[in-house]
Amino acid sequence: MNPDEMKKQAAIAAMEYVGTDGVVGVGTGSTVNYFIDQLATIKNKIEGAVSSSEASTERLKAHGIQVIDLNAAGELSVYVDGADEANHFLQLIKGGGGALTREKIIAAASKKFVCIADSSKLVDVLGEFPLPVEVLPMARSYVARELVKLGGTPMWRENFVTDNGNLILDVHHLQIMEPIKLERQINDIAGVVTVGLFAARAADVLLLGSSDGVQTILPK
Numbered sequence: 001m002n003p004d005e006m007k008k009q010a011a012i013a014a015m016e017y018v019g020t021d022g023v024v025g026v027g028t029g030s031t032v033n034y035f036i037d038q039l040a041t042i043k044n045k046i047e048g049a050v051s052s053s054e055a056s057t058e059r060l061k062a063h064g065i066q067v068i069d070l071n072a073a074g075e076l077s078v079y080v081d082g083a084d085e086a087n088h089f090l091q092l093i094k095g096g097g098g099a100l101t102r103e104k105i106i107a108a109a110s111k112k113f114v115c116i117a118d119s120s121k122l123v124d125v126l127g128e129f130p131l132p133v134e135v136l137p138m139a140r141s142y143v144a145r146e147l148v149k150l151g152g153t154p155m156w157r158e159n160f161v162t163d164n165g166n167l168i169l170d171v172h173h174l175q176i177m178e179p180i181k182l183e184r185q186i187n188d189i190a191g192v193v194t195v196g197l198f199a200a201r202a203a204d205v206l207l208l209g210s211s212d213g214v215q216t217i218l219p220k
Helices: 003-017 030-045 054-062 100-108 137-149 179-187
Strands: 023-026 048-051 076-081 110-118 131-135 153-156 167-172 192-195 205-210 213-217
Touching: 003 030, 003 076, 003 110, 003 205, 003 213, 023 030, 030 054, 030 076, 030 110, 048 054, 076 100, 100 110, 100 131, 100 192, 131 137, 137 153, 137 167, 179 192
Parallel strands: 023 048, 023 076, 076 110, 110 205
Antiparallel strands: 131 167, 131 192, 153 167, 205 213
């Protein structure tokens, strides 16, 4: 079974967490695209979706699913999104697609965060995947210097601008032993919008597509 089939498996399994007559939080990325396609099969049973990116918004609208502003939606019952890495505590690295800030806001505003991924994303220690940090343009060099002090090697994601008009620094060569501590340290750097560590607000359930079917993992 190839990774795309595993992602689709996880996306289908996530539908069990979607109630009817409500608003669903929707993330961004290749795995979430499969979830959006599944969500379209019950579009007449939900009120709509809150989207974390322009790309997801376009896909939702193409399926005829109403996209609702988070300010109007209030607290969400469920948020479904992917991850670039996940540990056994369901702490995540996200932001490979550059939508980390909106994703983090929607995750914070949701009662349940369901993470969907293929089995390759589960790791013992976060950090092999470069950690994305969204920064204000004027702060790029300053923030990069501060990230070096924390032991990382930041690389500017050139020719990329987030949906919020900001830049991304991808931080290489990290072994993240204390994810919550590092998340707070990076968020405290002036000019950082947010960091792609989802540790203080981790996922509530991780659905991993694998050659043996979908594994449901709960936090340790």
